[in-house]
């Protein structure tokens with residue numbers, strides 16, 4: 074890939090160097106799909122999962138029978154359950170275990186991690202209790218490593234099947250990344266992951282990307298709940314649009330950019346997740362909206378639904394920084410405070426009229442005596 078020269082350095086385009094060796098940590102559906110992309114792009118890729126039996130089954134069958142059954146993986150992809158082996162000689166790491174495991178994962182990786190190598194988060198969430206973005210968790214546990222994120226509208230199965238997919242790779246740009254952008258981790262990782270069907274974009278706004286990924290899952294649960302309760306397209310479009318407003322306000326309050334929220338990792342992922350039963354978040358909401366008890370959802374099978382735990386951390390963080398997120402609050406109340414679903418959504422719709430954008434600062438309460 075040619076990157077235009079940094080301003081004032083002449084006309085010769087400079088070539089970015091892809092990483093030669095990548096470690097992908099997390100053998101679930103997304104870790105496996107990303108490892109398959111990197112391996113098929115020609116990068117030597119090791120994929121770590123904690124279960125030896127799964128790593129062995131993958132090595133033998135060239136498939137991930139648990140998370141992506143029936144999809145052939147590149148023969149060059151190396152699965153392992155040995156963390157030291159996975160990280161040995163890696164030039165960059167993709168971290169793809171569920172968000173609540175991240176701090177423990179970082180601690181487990183620490184003794185084996187080559188010095189200073191970039192770490193890209195591919196999981197979506199905010200740490201419960203601390204309210205830290207996941208990048209802050211990594212900075213806390215693994216100082217000295219550039220920390221970024223890879224995120225976007227990317228169902229794992231579609232990516233692994235080779236459906237054209239785009240995603241954002243974001244790392245904060247340091248001073249020297251602006252002078253020599255071809256050496257910036259975001260540029261190098263984007264190039265490493267580029268294939269005929271996987272198209273990365275480069276960003277310097279890690280906060281916007283992380284907030285997009287964490288919030289969209291909560292909004293998808295809301296969309297599912299209202300769909301399950303029998304409402305249709307108008308309702309879903311309203312939730313997506315107003316959900317994006319919540320995302321934007323939280324991102325800006327934390328120092329992120331509003332343009333990121335309108336990009337792949339914000340609007341793109343929000344639209345995907347809120348429109349498809351392939352989404353586990355949307356599906357959980359739909360089942361709950363249909364009146365199915367939580368422990369019977371997904372046929373009782375344990376399933377990673379990031380928006381469920383992250384409803385707590387998103388709402389907690391929003392309250393701490395003084396951002397109103399009424400849709401996320403409604404999801405939180407239903408999931409975690411036992412609030413009744415129908416009444417909670419009715420109250421959401423009956424809130425005082427506000428400006429669009431909210432910066433217009435208009436609040437209109439109903440006339441006294443008006444029908445509720």
Ligand SMILES: NC(=O)C1=CN([C@@H]2O[C@H](COP(=O)(O)OP(=O)(O)OC[C@H]3O[C@@H](n4cnc5c(N)ncnc54)[C@H](O)[C@@H]3O)[C@@H](O)[C@H]2O)C=CC1
Pocket residue numbers: 099100101102103104122123140169170171172174178195196197198227228229230376377379
């Ligand atoms: N599946 C998808 O389409 C996409 C998922 N993501 C994100 O990727 C992250 C991982 O999700 P998936 O791969 O879909 O999950 P998954 O449900 O396919 O697999 C989860 C994996 O994590 C492992 N795991 C669970 N607890 C662990 C622990 N304490 N330590 C190490 N490994 C542990 C499980 O053994 C399993 O292999 C989530 O944050 C999700 O939001 C992001 C984009 C797309």
Ligand SMILES: O=C(CO)COP(=O)(O)O
Pocket residue numbers: 197225226227228229290293342345346351352353354355377378379
């Ligand atoms: O993040 C995703 C797609 O970008 C996957 O969404 P779900 O976790 O809801 O399946």
